[in-house]
Amino acid sequence: MRTDVPGLPSPHPLIELLPAVYLEHGFLARFLAGLDEVLAPVLLTMDNLPAHLDPRTAPEDFLDWLAGWVAVEPHEDSPPERRRAAVLGAVDRHRTRGTLHGLAEALRLETGGARVELAESGGTVWSPTPDTPFPGGPRPWVTVRIGLPDPGRADRARLEELIAAEIPAHVGFTLELLPGGAG
DSSP states (O other), X not given: OOOOOTTOOOSSXXXXXXXXXXXXXXXXXXXXXXXXXXXXXXXXXXHTHHHHHXXXXXXXXXXXXXXXXXXXXXXXXXXXXXXXXXXXXHHHHHHTTTSHHHHHHHHHHHHTSOEXXXXXXXXXXOOSSTTOOOSSOSSOEEEEEEEESOGGGSOHHHHHHHHHHHSOTTOEEXXXXXXXXXX
């Protein structure tokens, strides 16, 4: 959040709002200059509020605050562009959270656009016949394959953490990091 910014000029100095008779009081001028220093970040933020609330233009310290508003937690080690993209697309990703499409999009965002291939064990079927066998496997499972230029440099723990957060709690997963392209 915005706090004291040394040397930041106030867009509306308080001393200029007083009648001329008070302008010659040294103490009053110093006192109001101190208040101007405290209020300058607030006034400048309010003057630029639309830019602060847009993830594409928000200052980096505001970006983390905006991320909290839309319930995303970009990794703190991610580059600013990737954190901005995470905040910008958060609402759309919330709509697909818990689905294969949502998981694939989250992984593509985290890896910078890597190829993602997903295979799930489940399925659905409808039948008028009783005792129709269930489709898929008995245990809910997702296999995630990610094609990366250098799989050895990938942060496997971070990817596993992301997958666990994106899939339903009862679903297990396997992560495979592949060289080049997936599959």
